[in-house]
Amino acid sequence: MKRFVIAGLIGIAPVQSHALDEAIGRALFRRAWVPAPSSTLANDGLGPLFNARSCAACHTTLDRVKVETDAAGIVMSDNIALRFSNASGAPDPVYGRQLQTSAVSGVMPEGRIVMSNGCYKPDALAYGDLDPQTRTGTLLAPALRGLGLIETIPDAAILAMTQEEKPDGVRGRINWVTDSHGQKRIGRFGWKASAPTLPEQVEQAFHLDLGMSTLGRPALAGDCTSAQKACLAAPHGGDETTPEISGEIVSRIAAYLASIAPPPVAETKRAGERLFAATGCAACHRPSIPGKDGPVRAFTDLLLHDMGAELDGGATEPGVASTEWRTAPLWGLSRALANSSRLLHDGRASTLEDAIRLHGGEAARARTRFEALNASERQKLIEYLRSL
Ligand code: HEC
Ligand code: HEC
Structure with missing residues (x-):
């Protein structure tokens, strides 16, 4: 409803209101949120514990980028999250599901992230030790291109892939x-396919990261x-009935994300x-799904x-083993490599061969x-991956 009022006010046809939503969504994606209470009442409520003030602080570009560390190994960029859970996915009793590295004034940040021996670890923990049952896991901020297409893949196409005879x-x-809303849905987004739609992924980010x-x-x-x-x-x-972030803000950010084009087809x-097919890669990394x-x-x-013990992620989510991962989409791989991003969910591989x-x-x-x-075959396959 409000959408049409805005469209009417600035004199454009309601037909174009979708483009307007995307433009507003893009601005909201970059907006730095502020703690409560503030003079801009409608948009406060950051934290008290948080990782970054805006979506764009972690997703600095639409592609995957390198995690920056200083000489002592302390992580300086925000494009990474440390998750906590026990073996069955329950959060740490004190730190919750994620290490929040920042806080509003008067509240202590939970700690920071350091890289040591090739692994990211929590450091300077301010609320005491982690529970003995708690495991730590690392997730890199993924690229955000083409998510609208992923959202429009019919459920039936995904169900069909579970029924097919597969090799190996x-x-x-x-x-x-x-x-x-309490409905069972197919998870599509995130390294473990834990969000079913873009609005749900946006809500999860507001909750955990900001x-x-x-709602x-x-x-x-x-x-x-x-x-x-x-x-x-x-x-x-906000309060129990009025959330800090309205449904309209969530849907506009989701509209913006859905409008971002996929990486160009290589x-x-x-x-x-x-070779990609003959080696068995295409059994999971499907070159094409009917959308x-x-x-x-x-x-x-x-x-x-x-993916076996080789890719055990430590922390996990309820109902998903710590060794289970959603097949990583390989479109945009060339951009991640060009940005010197490491590979796999936690960046444990630095080259395609390692991955x-x-x-x-x-x-x-x-x-x-x-x-x-x-x-020579191996070279051809690697070149192919580099072209995606
Ligand atoms: C602390 C840094 C951080 C912030 C802030 C953050 N993200 Fe993310 N984002 C991540 C990480 C890490 C993941 C991977 C999470 C997972 O796999 O469960 C992710 C995943 C995503 C995905 C899923 C992409 C895919 O390929 O499936 C979307 C969409 C997304 N974020 C959007 C947002 C939006 C919108 C905001 C702001 C409301 C936001 N993010 C804020 C770090 C961040
Ligand atoms: C059984 C399914 C499966 C098969 C077969 C498979 N992969 Fe994967 N691949 C995955 C999953 C799941 C991930 C994500 C794992 C993670 O992040 O820990 C992944 C991740 C990757 C990545 C890292 C992507 C990134 O963005 O960091 C590359 C590269 C890759 N696979 C290439 C290949 C190649 C080449 C083959 C064939 C030799 C292959 N995969 C076979 C499931 C598979």
């Missing part, structure tokens, strides 16, 4: 998640736990494409696969076949 003992299962409440995630104190008294007592920008080399508006060339099946060598579990046979390729 590859299975693949849907991450069925309950959305904020500490702000939404679907009404906790005013974000990821604060009952052990974090100062956090719970700090001022909030001019793929036929020999590389053949509502044509083929989606994302190189994923959106399914969870058990492939870390494929275990359901992908073990494809890895073995990759290792058996002769030097």
